[in-house]
Amino acid sequence: MSDARPNVLLLLTDQERHDLVDPDGLPVETDAIDGLADAGVRFSHAFTPISICSSARASLLSGLYPHNHGVLNNVHEPDAVRANLAETTPTFGPALRDAGYRNAYVGKWHVGRTETPEDFGFDYVGGSDDHHDAHLASGLAGYQRDHGVDPEEIEPRDPVYAEFDDSRDLLGGTLPIPPAATRSAFNAELTITRLEHLATVDEPFFHRLDFQGPHHPYLVPEPYASMYDPDDLAxxxxxxxxxxxxxxxxxxxxxxxxxxxxxxxxxxxxxxLYMGFMHHIDDQIARVLAALDDLGVAENTLVVHASDHGDFTGGHRQWNKGPMMYDDTYRIPLVVSGPGVEGEGRVCDDLVSLLDLMPTFLEAADAPVPDDIDAQSLWPALRDADKAAGREAVFGEYHGDEMGLYSQRMVRTERYKYVFNAPDIDELYDLDADPGELQNLVDHPDYRDVRTRLRERLADWMRETGDPIAQFTTRHLTG
Structure with missing residues (x-):
């Protein structure tokens, strides 16, 4: 008898804003992701626990907040607090493998400076980002040469740069190569080839495809680079x-x-360019989903689309990410479709976190879920439209990126957000009245009770989850 447990396909992007695929968001065509949402559930209030790549990805693997797994900033930089996620940290890859799943991984890793997906229960197929994962073989250069492109000769057209006193960084430009020769297309091709193999085995599979985009630099091929007219953007x-x-x-x-x-x-x-980049990625997702259909495994495959965190792209006049806990970077897309998911085109407004995917994957596989994780499974909300995910608030943290440590903590309810900034003024936003998070109400007398309530909730979370700065912070929050 064949195994009736579902396959799982995780389609993770890098630095994708939630409003790129929100029907009420930016005017980007994402037909493939929209199709997943039409067939399943879109979570409208999903958040990352931290807006830093390595830390968020470690939380996804472990179901732990960053202060519990220890990867506090990006592992490739010399100031990394921790260069690798501890091998002793329970993660879902080995648990799925032990439960009989065939695991595969394509694309960006960025969780360990020297460790690879192989150390965490996955067969690594390729497609890594040489900047973040130089220890992983990519194969992109050969793939591009097969498509008539010399990777050493690629120079973006009409580039935009960040300017410094003695240097500049590339932010975006038109990529003068065919769409089929991009890294996104390469990763989709690797995934399709792997799926062709996985579809022939009796065991269920878990396949993870990690795109490097739409993270900057926004290097986008035609026709995508010109699909969205800058003059038409509101x-x-x-x-x-x-x-x-x-x-x-x-x-x-x-x-x-x-x-x-x-x-x-x-x-x-x-x-x-950012919008065009996402359109291009969505077309690669469409190729992968078409392969699932062609291989006859789509009906028994749970498909999840999410991102590690968002992107400012000029919001709040900022670039990239940093010590700012706005929804631009902390709110993420999350769509789930497939066997066991109730409803078609359902929107779930529950407050959920990226780290909740870890127990969700394990529960789908009938694998044991560790008792001491910070996450909670999404299956109650996925199986029953009348059941909530069980959270009245989500929490976030930040510890710094490339220039030292900077402690922040966040509590976010459906209406309010409170941000604790260790070295400066705290922040309070009424998201109903001010969805753009422009007016800091932390000292407004009309919001005194809200401020007190959120501070106490944040302090309780820090104590309950073992946040190491709780002993110092809670005196400020509850004093």
Whole structure:
């Protein structure tokens, strides 16, 4: 008798804003992801526990908050607090493998400086990012040569740069190669080839495809680079950011990122490229989903689309990410479709976290879920439209990226957000009245009770989850 447990396909993007695939968000064509949402459930209030690649990816693997798994910032930088996720940390890859799943991994890793997906229960197929994962073989150069492209000769057209005193960083531009020769297409091709093999075995499979986009630099081939006219883009509410009443680091980060001098035209071009990049990735997702159909395994495959975190792309006049806990970077897309998921085109407004995928995958595989994780399975909400995921709030944290440590903690309910900033003023936002998070209400007398309630909830979470700075922070939050 064949194994009736579902296959699982995780389609993870890198730095994708939630509103790229939100029907009420940016006007990007994402037909493949929209099709998944039409056949399953879209979580409208999904969040990452941290807006840093390595840390968020370690949380996805482990179901733990960063302060519990220890990967606090990006592992490839020399100031990494921890260069590798401890092999003793329980993660879902070995658990799925022990439960009889055939695991495969394509694309970006970025969880360990020297460890690879092989160390965490996956057969690594290829497609890594040489910048973040130089220890993993990619094969992209040979693939591009097979498509008539010399990888050594690729120079972006009409580039946009961040400017510094003695250097500049590439932010985006038109990639002068065919779409079929991009890294995104390469990773999709590797996935399709692997799925062709996995479809022939009796055991269920888990396949993870990690795209490197739409993370900057936004290097986008035609026709995608010109699909969205910068002149047609409407301003975003957060473009009106003044930094009044905000922590000083927010204004400082514009200089640190080298984007203070960018013109409105340059910002709009970057936004158009970002949107085109996502459109291109969606077309690669469509290829993978078509392969599932052609191979006859789509009906028994749970498909999940999510991202590690979001991207500012000019929101709040910022670039990339950093010590700012706005929804631009902490709110993420999350779509789940497949066997066991009730409803078609259902929107679930429950507050959920990226780390909740870990127990969700294990439960789908009938594998034991560790008792001491911070996550909770999404299956109650997936199986029954009348059941909530069980959270009244989600929490986030930040510890710094490439320039030292900077402690932040966040509690986010459906209506309010409170941010604790260790070295500066805290933040409070009423998201119903101010969805752009422009007005910091932390000292507003009308919000005194809200502030007190959220501070206590944040302090309780820090104590309950063993946050190492709780002993110092909670005196501030509850004093």
């Amino acid at each position: 301003p975003w509410p957060s473009d009106a950011e003044t930094f009044d009443g905000k922590p000083q680091v927010q204004a400082n980060y514009r200089e640190y990122r080298g984007v203070e001098a960018l013109s409105r035209e340059e910002w709009d071009r970057l936004r158009a």
